[in-house]
Amino acid sequence: MSAVDHRGVREAALGLDFGTTNTVVARSDGQGASRLIDFVGTEATGAIFRSALCFWEEEGGWNGIAHDAGPWAIAEYLQSPLDSRFVQSFKTVAASPSFERALIFNKPYRFEDLGRLFLQSLVKHAGGALDDRPRRVVVGRPVEYAGARPDPALARERYDLMLAAFGVELHYVYEPLGAAYSYAERLDQPATILIADFGGGTTDFSVVRVAEPGSARRCTPLAAAGVGIAGDRFDQRIVTQLVLPLLGKGGQYRSFGKLLDIPGGYFTDFADWSRLAMMRTRKTLEELRRLQRDAVDPAPIGRMIALIEHEQGFPLYDAVGRVKRALSDAEHAEFRFSGGGVDVEAEVTRAQFEGWIADDLMRIEAAMDAALVKAGLEAEAIDRVFLTGGSSLIPAIRRLFERRFGAERIATGGELTSIAHGLALIGETPDIAQWTD
Template sequence: MQGDLAAGALGLDFGTTNTVVSLAQSDGTSELVEFDGPEEPGAVFRSALCFWEEESAWNGIACEAGPHAIAEYLQSPLDSRFVQSFKTVAASTTFERALVFGKPFRFEDFGRLFLQRLVQHAGGRLDARPRRVIVGRPVEYAGARPDPDLARRRYDLMLREFGVELFYVYEPLGAAFSYASRLTEPATVLVADFGGGTTDFSIVQVGEPGASRRCAPLAASGVGIAGDRFDRHIVEQLVLPMLGKGGQYRSMGKILDIPGGWFAEFSDWSRLALMRNRRTLEELRRLQKDALDAQAIGRMIALIEHEQGFPLYDAVGRLKRALSSERQAQFHFESGGVEITAEVDRADFEAWIRHDLVRIEAALDAAIVKAAVEPSRIDRVFLTGGSSLIPAIRAIFDRRFGEDRIATGGELTSIAHGLALVGQERDVEAWAA
């Protein structure tokens, strides 16, 4: 049964930060697809695009994706537009299109271009259109008042040329399938998936190896808070005060606070690159003339004009990773005429994300209540996703379930691996979200 289905089953974990693809194998396993890169191949493909103007390209705009997008940007940052984390607008009713070199791009346009480039860099392994594509989706989408039906329509348009049959499965359920393949006995498993845009939970009953239905989902919940939100806190605390946040300007003989909207845009990775347009820069220059601290607004303009979103994102990521292993780390950013250096204690970072952790724990409680399972009856807890490495997050599960019940591994690849396993099931609809 499985051999027939496995030949055309593909698991696609299209993530906010990274994308991973896995192909089902005839022996009931799945295998990650490796992509070529500027330096070396790898299974993790950055969910990013870089655009630049080129007469011979379609519509006069060329693009690259993944690590190649980063390489293109670093080669010519002033002549390119770097877009990342665009998954965060999938369910946003306020996002219609973004202008890149004056041309409009919808979410599905970004998505189709991204997948086309991903296929090109897969060494021929994705050239044949797969029979089944099992696509991971968050339990709750990122953003304020997200519309899951809108996200579904956009995903359908993005993926319409990628596979014959499309099935959407909650991302933590994919991770649960992956983890279940390690188990040798029945267990009730809680999976916590910490992505770039969302945190999702799934509680699953895992049966005996070889059972006709190995995993039975009991409940799922999620919240639109994860790694990107933590990054925003770092930017708000360390970067935005240097760019005029909390400052004032003169207007009609009065001293007024600078509107916070500028800083909300700047700290959102999905929108930062798109601020480099004539209208935005002209408005900022007018603000600079009236600002009490004109130099601060000048620094913001310089960062936008010099396309410094990626270096800033990279510096924030380095700090966050360092604080996962060290109690103190240095934040250092120097580019575009702006230099920011600060020593950061892990305790400070944990204070910045404290309210987010409360909401994450509330989503965990919701999953447990829906599953009608006592926490003491949960046998194993599987933590996956990059932010699961943050000590304050790990501490929640150590405290509630005990270290002996917690398992980790495959932080960036477990979802894709499990989604391909779901694709081997005869009745995939039973797992679909």
């Protein structure tokens, strides 16, 4: 059943899945169907729009700075890494009180500034498909935001400012509920389902009761829970365990005749993409050069300096992502990176990777249990489990759910697009208030 406006006409709606890694947009037709918005141009990657921004100095740009987003941002950055500033995963600071603004070419950008510029580019690259948007826009949000001590009210305020010009009527819905609504379209009989959404910054769970097809109220949300651990955290584990030892982690330096451990703060920042992007400052590089001069083994610190100076963060993390994906298909993989005068390689096994993320998986399972407890259900009461998001393809995650629910109850598919589809369809429902956070 679709939403009805004040004239009695059923409305279309837009579903916006603004993700940490990727953003996807779907549009419903007011008749119970939705379609993805495909982006157009030489750099386009279909309906998947990378959640990234690139800035460069240009006289005709706003305040002398031009920008682009998505795969176009990546192309611009790779063309001129030293003359541009690349920002990705900025959604992870949406709820962070400690984040006030990022300085890019000495100009301050708040979260909402980054978000508005990102959406402007997203609309530009949609080939006109988003110029005439429905008045109702349903925006996905995580159940639990990423970061230490996240503030959901602050995130909501920043989202409102970011989206002020994007939709007349904004509704916020938990992301796994969007996936639940999308998955319900596959079911031909009543079921109680658990949705597990593995994003870039958070892992979220929703428990939903699905009625039989044709029911006036097809889906009823029962409970939700989440944790700020997902794909980006798994990347950080690889960087910390595999890459940072090649850049000086665990090394020592001499100071006043004593041997001291190299401070861990530099490695903490390097393992966090949002902080790594801001390490290319005169102060940080001077501190690292002093450490290099006094280091027992100066070569690894030299590699870190070269990576920062030559803006190699994105290619490095891209190589880390390739290793992570390779380990979903094979028992071992080779990490290789070459850039900025740095060449590193290392062998990694799936067993090592699973050991590095073991504590993270325990916290993810605890969040799943919290969703079941809130719903008042045992695992046996769940008829189907739908896994979505890129990290749902990791074998250790798949085994976790098979152990708890059995392989026969697990479904997958549309890992990157199911949420946007469901959000657009939720936008048609007349009782949308039951879905909003």
